[in-house]
Amino acid sequence: MxxxxxxxxxxxxxxxxxxxxxxxxxxxxxxxxxxxxSDAEYRQDYLALDDRGAFALALRRMGRPVTEAALTDLIxxxxxxxxxxxxxxxxxxxxxxxxxxxxxxxxxxxxxSGALRDEIEAALARAALTSCFAAIVSAEEIxxxxxxxxxxxxxxxxxxxxxxxxxxxxxxAECLAIxxxxxxxRAAQAAGMRCVAVxxxxxxxxxxxxxxxxxxxxxxxxxxxxxxxTDGARRAGSRRTGG
Numbered sequence: 001m002x003x004x005x006x007x008x009x010x011x012x013x014x015x016x017x018x019x020x021x022x023x024x025x026x027x028x029x030x031x032x033x034x035x036x037x038s039d040a041e042y043r044q045d046y047l048a049l050d051d052r053g054a055f056a057l058a059l060r061r062m063g064r065p066v067t068e069a070a071l072t073d074l075i076x077x078x079x080x081x082x083x084x085x086x087x088x089x090x091x092x093x094x095x096x097x098x099x100x101x102x103x104x105x106x107x108x109x110x111x112x113s114g115a116l117r118d119e120i121e122a123a124l125a126r127a128a129l130t131s132c133f134a135a136i137v138s139a140e141e142i143x144x145x146x147x148x149x150x151x152x153x154x155x156x157x158x159x160x161x162x163x164x165x166x167x168x169x170x171x172x173a174e175c176l177a178i179x180x181x182x183x184x185x186r187a188a189q190a191a192g193m194r195c196v197a198v199x200x201x202x203x204x205x206x207x208x209x210x211x212x213x214x215x216x217x218x219x220x221x222x223x224x225x226x227x228x229x230t231d232g233a234r235r236a237g238s239r240r241t242g243g
Contacts, residue, residue, distance in 0.1 A: 003223040004176035005166065007103055008155045008193065011113035013180035013201045014217075015100070016123050017091045019047060025081040026054060029074055035062050047201060048146055048183035050114035050139035051075045082119070090123045093200060095218020097127055104132035106222045108162065108170075110155040111136045112177075112187075114145055134162040147183040152191035176226055178217070185210045194229040211236070 013019050023042045030037050035058060037046070046054045055074040059066045103109055109132055113120060117138035124130045135158035137151050144150045153172075160169045172192030179185045180201040188195040189210075197210035204213045211232035214220060 003226045004107055004194075005170045005174040006108050006110065006156065006159050007176050007178065007222060008110045008112050008152055008159075008188070009100075009178045010180060010184050011111050011115050011120055011123075013047070014178055014198055015092060015096050015111075015129075017093050017200070018086065018123075019201055021082060021085050023047075025078050025085065026058075028081055029077045030058055032077075033058075033062065033074075043201065048114070048181040050145050051078060051116070052139065053114075053145050079116070086119075086122070090126045092123075092127055093198075093217065095216060095220075097129060099217040099220055100129055100132050103222050108134040108159050108166070110134060110159050111138075112151040112155040113137070114139045114151075116140065135159050145183075146181070147186035147190065149187050149191035152177060152188050152193060156191070156193075176222065176229060178225075179210070182206060182209075194226075194233055196225050196229060 009015060012022065023039060026042065026046065027037045037058070045057065049057065052071055052075065055071055056066045059070060064070070100109065111120060111133055113136075115138060117136065117140060120136055120138055121130070124133065135155055137155045137158065139145070142150050142154060156170060156172060156175060160166060173194075175193040177188030177191075177193045177195040178198065179188055179195055180198050182202065185195045185197050185207060194211045197207035197213045198217060199207065199213060199215050207213050211229040212225065214225070
């Protein structure tokens with residue numbers, strides 16, 4: 001196989017360069033609750049979580065009960081701030097729009113993201129990338145967030161159910177995932193996919209267990225990434241067996 005039969009991409013930190021906005025708006029909301037969240041703590045413990053999981057973690061660390069009312073209020077307040085900031089413009093990572101458009105001509109694409117669906121759709125529409133994706137799975141549609149593989153399994157199921165349907169169905173081992181976080185890489189691998197990690201959010205050494213690590217998607221192609229990921233998987237297998 002010269003390339004993957006499908007690509008599943010994370011969104012924040014892979015396509016949209018908005019993690020600093022998520023961090024800042026979460027810090028602002030939590031500051032109103034007298035809880036200080038540092039940039040380093042956000043990257044370490046919160047970045048890979050959806051809003052619900054992130055605020056639940058903060059409430060536990062504050063020693064407060066994690067109630068539906070509290071989560072709904074915190075998520076709403078962060079959402080107001082996020083949308084206000086994003087009205088200033090959606091910034092994609094360099095080269096990612098060209099990569100997505102080219103990749104969509106090679107294989108079906110899906111998004112598997114802990115972002116809210118309206119945030120994903122607004123950014124894709126602004127970048128004229130909506131038609132490139134056959135499926136989107138967002139935070140509202142799953143029960144277990146990364147590193148659980150549910151979101152990747154759901155994305156693949158939707159690709160296989162898309163029209164026109166692929167034949168035969170796409171297997172996890174035929175998919176290439178693209179991630180920026182350790183939890184995301186683990187989720188993709190647990191779903192049986194090979195994973196490319198992009199160093200947009202974490203250094204290469206933290207992501208080294210991915211099949212391949214790249215500094216950017218600019219200039220990359222699905223076949224070249226697939227070959228690199230296949231070679232990485234082969235090397236990892238050899239190390240595990242002592243070969």
